[in-house]
Every structure is written in C-alpha cells, then in structure tokens.
Amino acid sequence: MAAPAAAVPAAAESSTDTAATVQLASQWRLIWWRFRKHKLALVSGVVVILVYLVAAFAEFLAPFSTDRMISNLAYAPPQRLRLIEQTDTGTRYGLYVYGYTAEVDMLSLQRTFGVDESQRIDLRLLAKSEPYKLWGLIPLQRHLIGPVDQSAPFYPLGADRLGRDLFSRIIYGTRISMTVGLVGVTLSLVLGVLLGGVSGYFGGTVDLLIQRVMEILRSMPTIPLWMGLAAAIPDFWSPVLVYFMITIILSVIGWTWLAQAVRGKFFSLKTEDFVIAAKLDGCSELQVILSHMVPSFMSHIIATLTLAIPQMIIAETALSFLGIGLRPPVVSWGVLLKEAQNVRVLVTSPWLFLPGAAVIVAVLAFNFLGDGIRDAADPYK
Amino acid sequence: MGRYFIRRVLYAIPALLVISFISFLLIQLPPGTFADTVAAEMMESASVNESAIRAIEERYGLNQPIMVQYWKWISGILLRGDFGESFIWNRPVAPLMWERLGLTLVLTASAFIFVCVVSVPIGIFSAVRQYSVGDYIATSLGFLGLAVPSFLFALILMYIGFRYFGTSIGGFFSPDFARAEWSWARVADLLSNLWMPMLAVGLAGTASLIRIVRANLLDELLKPYVAAARAKGLSELSLLLKYPVRLALIPFVATVGWMLPQLVSGATIVSVVMSLPTTGPMLLRSLLGQDMYLAASFIMMLSGLTVIGTLISDVLLALVDPRIRFT
Numbered sequence: 172m173a174a175p176a177a178a179v180p181a182a183a184e185s186s187t188d189t190a191a192t193v194q195l196a197s198q199w200r201l202i203w204w205r206f207r208k209h210k211l212a213l214v215s216g217v218v219v220i221l222v223y224l225v226a227a228f229a230e231f232l233a234p235f236s237t238d239r240m241i242s243n244l245a246y247a248p249p250q251r252l253r254l255i256e257q258t259d260t261g262t263r264y265g266l267y268v269y270g271y272t273a274e275v276d277m278l279s280l281q282r283t284f285g286v287d288e289s290q291r292i293d294l295r296l297l298a299k300s301e302p303y304k305l306w307g308l309i310p311l312q313r314h315l316i317g318p319v320d321q322s323a324p325f326y327p328l329g330a331d332r333l334g335r336d337l338f339s340r341i342i343y344g345t346r347i348s349m350t351v352g353l354v355g356v357t358l359s360l361v362l363g364v365l366l367g368g369v370s371g372y373f374g375g376t377v378d379l380l381i382q383r384v385m386e387i388l389r390s391m392p393t394i395p396l397w398m399g400l401a402a403a404i405p406d407f408w409s410p411v412l413v414y415f416m417i418t419i420i421l422s423v424i425g426w427t428w429l430a431q432a433v434r435g436k437f438f439s440l441k442t443e444d445f446v447i448a449a450k451l452d453g454c455s456e457l458q459v460i461l462s463h464m465v466p467s468f469m470s471h472i473i474a475t476l477t478l479a480i481p482q483m484i485i486a487e488t489a490l491s492f493l494g495i496g497l498r499p500p501v502v503s504w505g506v507l508l509k510e511a512q513n514v515r516v517l518v519t520s521p522w523l524f525l526p527g528a529a530v531i532v533a534v535l536a537f538n539f540l541g542d543g544i545r546d547a548a549d550p551y552k
Numbered sequence: 553m554g555r556y557f558i559r560r561v562l563y564a565i566p567a568l569l570v571i572s573f574i575s576f577l578l579i580q581l582p583p584g585t586f587a588d589t590v591a592a593e594m595m596e597s598a599s600v601n602e603s604a605i606r607a608i609e610e611r612y613g614l615n616q617p618i619m620v621q622y623w624k625w626i627s628g629i630l631l632r633g634d635f636g637e638s639f640i641w642n643r644p645v646a647p648l649m650w651e652r653l654g655l656t657l658v659l660t661a662s663a664f665i666f667v668c669v670v671s672v673p674i675g676i677f678s679a680v681r682q683y684s685v686g687d688y689i690a691t692s693l694g695f696l697g698l699a700v701p702s703f704l705f706a707l708i709l710m711y712i713g714f715r716y717f718g719t720s721i722g723g724f725f726s727p728d729f730a731r732a733e734w735s736w737a738r739v740a741d742l743l744s745n746l747w748m749p750m751l752a753v754g755l756a757g758t759a760s761l762i763r764i765v766r767a768n769l770l771d772e773l774l775k776p777y778v779a780a781a782r783a784k785g786l787s788e789l790s791l792l793l794k795y796p797v798r799l800a801l802i803p804f805v806a807t808v809g810w811m812l813p814q815l816v817s818g819a820t821i822v823s824v825v826m827s828l829p830t831t832g833p834m835l836l837r838s839l840l841g842q843d844m845y846l847a848a849s850f851i852m853m854l855s856g857l858t859v860i861g862t863l864i865s866d867v868l869l870a871l872v873d874p875r876i877r878f879t
Binding site for chain 1: 563566567570571574575578581582583695696698699700701703704707708710711714715810812813814816817818820821824825831835836839840842847848850851854855858859862
C-alpha cells in the first residue's frame with residue numbers, strides 16, 4: 172500500500188488542509204474528501220437520503236391512506252396545484268385545486284373528466300384527516316398536505332382504476348420497494364462475506380467448490396428462476412412472510428456478486444505485508460480477518476452493496492409486476508406498475524407510468540452514488 | 553486449445569446437472585404433488601378419475617423417494633425426450649415447448665446481435681471523442697438504459713407505438729401470418745415485428761457494454777504504443793482498429809458471455825408484456841397454474857441454453873485471447 176502522502180494532491184486543494192492534516196487523516200476521512208469531489212454522486216446521495224426519508228415518514232407525507240377510494244373518480248387525471256385565484260372581488264392567495272366534471276360516454280361507458288372551475292377545493296398544509304400511527308407508535312392526525320374538507324377529491328398525480336390516490340400510493344410504495352433492496356442486500360452480504368471470505372481465505376478445494384456453485388447460479392437466467400421460486404409461495408401466507416420470502420429469493424443470486432468481490436479482496440490482501448505481520452505477531456485467524464483485513468476492504472464492500480441495491484429494487488419491481496412477487500394489499504412500485512400493464516389503459520391514463528419514474532429515479536441515484544463510492548473507495552491510489 | 557476446450561466442456565456438465573436438479577426441485581416446491589394438482593383440476597371439471605391419478609403417480613414415481621423421482625424425470629428427458637405432461641394444455645410438454653423455445657432463441661439471438669453491433673461502435677466513438685457532446689449523450693443514455701427496467705421500456709415503446717403511430721404491438725406476427733405455415737413471407741413478417749422487443753431486451757445490455765468498451769479503450773489509448781504508432785505515421789483509423797480496439801474488445805467478449813442469462817431474463821419478461829409467443833407468457837401461466845412439469849422444463853431448457861451459450865463465448869474468448877488458453 173502506498174504512503175498516505177500520495178493522496179496529497181487529491182485532497183489538498185479542496186480546503187485549507189495542509190499536508191500534515193492529510194497525512195494524519197484517517198482512511199474514512201480521505202474517502203470522504205475524495206467522494207465529495209464527485210458532485211453527481213454527492214447529489215445522488217442526497218436524493219437517496221430523501222427517498223429513505225419519504226419511506227420513513229410515508230404516513231405523514233401521504234395525504235391519504237392506500238385504500239381510500241372514490242369510485243366514481245376512477246382514472247381521474249392529475250389536478251394542477253394552484254396558488255392565485257382571480258375572482259370578481261379581487262385576487263386571492265392560497266393552495267387549492269379545481270374539482271372534476273365527469274361526462275359518461277353512453278356508447279363506451281367511459282368517463283371523461285374535465286376541470287370544474289366552479290368547484291374550488293381548498294388545501295392546507297398539516298391538514299387534519301384520517302388518523303394514523305407513525306411507525307405504529309405515535310398517534311397522529313395531521314398530514315403534510317391535504318384538502319380542508321376531508322372527503323373532497325384531491326389527486327395531485329391522478330387516480331387509479333378504483334379511484335385511489337396514486338400520489339399516496341407511490342409514497343407508501345417507496346417504503347416497501349426501498350426496504351426490499353436493503354433487506355435483500357443485507358442477506359446477500361451475510362452469505363457473500365461468509366462464503367466469499369471462506370473461499371478467498373482458505374483457497375484450495377473449498378474455493379474451487381464455492382466458485383463452481385457461484386458460476387452455476389450465475390449462469391441461470393435470473394427472472395425465470397425467481398419466477399419459479401416466487402410462484403411457489405403459498406397464497407395464504409401473510410404479506411410480511413411473502414415480503415421476506417421475496418427478499419430471500421432475490422438474494423439467492425445476489426450473494427454471488429458480493430462473494431466474488433470479497434473473495435477477490437481476500438486473495439489480494441492475503442500476501443500483503445500487514446497481514447503477514449499480524450500473523451507473525453500471533454493474531455488468531457479470526458482476529459486477522461476481522462481487525463486487519465475487513466477494515467481495509469470495507470469501503471469496497473460498501474460500494475458493491477450500494478450498486479447491488481438498485482438491482483434488487485428492479486428485481487422486486489419485475490416480480491411484482493408479473494403478479495408473482497408482492498401482492499395487494501401490499502403496495503410497492505412493482506404492484507402499482509402491475510396496473511399499468513394494459514396499453515389501452517395507459518394511453519388514456521398515462522400517469523399510471525409514474526411509479527416507473529420513481530423506480531428510475533431511485534435506481535439512477537443508487538447507481539451514481541455507488542459509482543462515486545467505488546471511485547473513492549481506495550483513497551491511497 | 554484442444555485441452556482448454558475439453559476442460560471447459562467438462563466444467564459445463566456438472567453445471568447442467570445442477571441446473572436440472574434445481575429445476576426439478578421447483579416441481580417439488582408447491583404444496584402437494586402433481587397428482588394432487590391434477591386431482592383438484594378434475595374435481596373442478598367433472599368426477600375424479602382414480603385410475604388416471606394412479607397412472608400419474610406411477611409414471612412420475614410420486615410415492616417414491618425424491619432421488620427416484622428425479623431419475624424418472626431426467627431419464628425420461630434424456631432417453632425418450634419425454635418432458636412429462638402439461639395438464640393445463642392437456643398435452644405432452646415437449647411439442648408445446650419446442651416452438652416457443654425456438655422463438656425465444658430468435659429473440660435472444662437478435663437482441664444479442666443488436667447489443668454487439670450497437671455497443672461497440674458507440675463505445676469506440678465515446679472513448680475516442682471523450683467529453684464531446686456525443687460522448688455525453690452516449691454516457692447519459694447508458695445510465696438511463698441501466699436504470700429503466702426492460703419491462704418498463706417495453707411498455708413505453710408500446711405506449712409510443714400505440715399513441716403516436718396507432719399500431720398495436722403485441723405478438724411476433726401480423727394477424728395474416730399468426731396462424732400461417734412457415735414461409736419466407738412469414739419470416740419477413742417476423743423480422744419486421746422483431747425490432748421492438750429486440751430493442752427492449754437489448755437496452756440494458758447495450759448500456760453496460762458501451763461503458764465497458766469505453767473504459768477499456770480509454771485505458772488503451774493512453775498507452776505509449778499508440779503514440780508510437782501515430783508517430784510512425786499510421787492513419788488514425790487503421791491505427792485505432794488494428795491495435796487498441798482489438799485489445800479493448802477482450803474484456804468485452806468476456807462480459808458478453810455473462811450477458812446471455814441477462815438477455816434470456818429480459819426476453820422472458822418483455823415477452824409477457826408484449827404477449828409474444830415465446831417461453832415467457834407460457835412459463836408465467838404454467839407457474840401461476842402450478843403446471844409444474846411444463847414450468848420446470850422451461851426453466852431447465854432456458855438455463856441449459858445459457859450454459860451452452862456461455863460455453864461458446866468462453867471458447868470464442870480463448871480463440872481471441874491466447875493468454876487464456878495457455879494458462
């Protein structure tokens with residue numbers, strides 16, 4: 172490993188750091204200095220944090236619960252949020268939307284919606300509506316935004332097939348979709364570090380065997396394999412159980428990539444001077460691994476993890492989209508996209524694509540963030 | 553080369569064996585045996601035919617240990633080409649499967665060719681013109697391609713086709729040819745309908761390969777031999793194609809092999825969205841109906857094909873890169 176001094180040009184100009192502070196800086200501090208020069212990765216990191224905040228405060232941010240429906244407003248288009256109103260008596264300020272006019276085509280029985288400017292629906296911040304328990308603990312009644320009159324229609328992103336608010340459903344879906352990635356990656360991490368570590372540290376026959384298993388698993392096309400596994404989940408299982416089964420199924424393949432990264436690192440570090448020195452000093456195998464080797468490749472693992480999460484998100488979305496992943500009443504982005512399967516419906520209500528936009532934003536943010544972390548992972552280079 | 557080839561083929565055999573066993577385990581996963589499912593199906597339609605149930609139990613060895621069942625299943629496939637019976641279709645699995653597999657192969661292969669043909673030139677371009685407008689466009693398209701799930705891209709393509717061109721995309725064939733016999737006209741019709749699913753399946757692969765070609769070529773372009781060749785007066789194009797591109801393509805070929813499972817995955821889900829007559833929709837239906845012999849055969853054949861595809865790409869890689877076959 173090169174001396175820390177090699178990192179001086181990388182970090183010195185970014186602040187008032189002198190060579191001395193760079194020399195004394197810890198590995199993580201050097202990583203941070205390098206990471207923050209990646210503007211795109213930095214912005215993406217903020218986006219990821221925001222998305223997880225949405226997931227954490229879903230009940231508060233969503234105006235309605237996921238199953239509140241107004242059935243005669245099925246497929247109602249998004250309303251435009253308005254601030255200024257010109258009336259005969261002057262200009263009024265305040266958040267409001269217009270209601271809907273509905274016309275039913277007697278031939279196709281299809282409803283076409285228009286804007287009803289005579290019907291003004293006032294909105295307010297911290298509106299009182301359906302009571303809920305934040306994180307199942309704190310009883311609250313206020314939502315970030317909502318109509319003053321609880322029963323009034325308010326569809327900032329349109330309504331779905333049953334007249335449910337897509338905006339609220341996407342917010343609740345964030346919670347499921349974003350945590351599936353986290354839980355799945357955690358499972359893959361445990362398996363990957365364990366098997367990859369064993370493979371890389373001991374080598375020999377064990378290594379050969381684990382390598383073959385990984386190769387075989389990876390040569391299987393993932394979607395058909397996942398489909399086969401997911402279809403075996405019984406219908407009568409509770410949503411929570413199904414959720415965990417899905418994450419386990421997703422990690423069946425996911426762990427191989429992590430294991431490969433860990434194995435590679437073990438191989439390259441095994442012969443490093445500091446590892447041999449630790450062994451000569453009489454450290455036990457476990458101690459060598461945990462306190463000498465793992466810290467030196469931790470940052471790489473984090474980068475690999477960050478890049479694995481979007482894959483899991485896409486996988487869950489795909490499975491739920493096919494109808495064999497998570498199932499209603501659970502709301503995830505994939506479950507929402509299942510409603511967008513019919514092109515004819517999409518043409519009349521294109522806002523049903525919006526959960527897909529949420530997927531794309533989340534996946535892009537994770538990819539950029541992961542790329543940034545990977546580039547910064549080895550600050551001594 | 554011969555030794556490398558034999559070793560590589562020998563590696564593929566245990567892979568195929570494990571894959572067949574995993575596929576077989578999928579048959580076992582749903583609660584109850586296949587005979588139970590068939591019995592339940594019979595119950596819905598008419599009376600339960602006890603002797604037919606017995607015959608099924610006998611045929612698949614359902615009351616025997618799992619290894620015996622596996623042996624009955626796999627030996628039937630290997631020796632007699634008998635993949636079992638599909639109860640949804642009330643027909644043997646094999647003839648149902650072959651045409652669908654054939655079309656899956658057509659779709660995957662065309663997506664594969666599309667990926668290679670598109671990603672190499674774009675990758676080379678954005679490496680040679682690094683930080684140009686074209687490079688930025690290619691890079692951001694690449695990122696978007698990685699972030700948009702293939703089924704969503706398929707939906708968007710269908711939406712655009714339906715909304716702006718009034719064509720309803722679904723299936724491989726125009727109505728006139730859907731049930732026709734194979735002929736040149738039908739092949740032409742297939743090709744004219746193929747481009748959209750091909751694009752949807754190939755997008756993610758194209759995106760990641762552009763990045764790989766670009767990164768590797770950038771590494772090569774900075775090496776001294778390029779400057780030396782340029783100093784000797786070699787024309788820019790022949791210099792580029794003769795040395796750095798050839799070297800940069802080696803990691804490309806290595807990745808292309810691993811792209812196959814991804815393409816087959818993509819083809820499966822895109823076919824469901826676009827309701828193509830490939831394995832995808834039928835696999836989904838058989839899984840939802842717990843028609844497990846059909847489902848397992850599909851999964852095994854798809855995985856088997858990818859293993860063979862990976863084998864071919866590894867052999868090709870060894871042909872391109874002598875360093876591999878001599879180690």
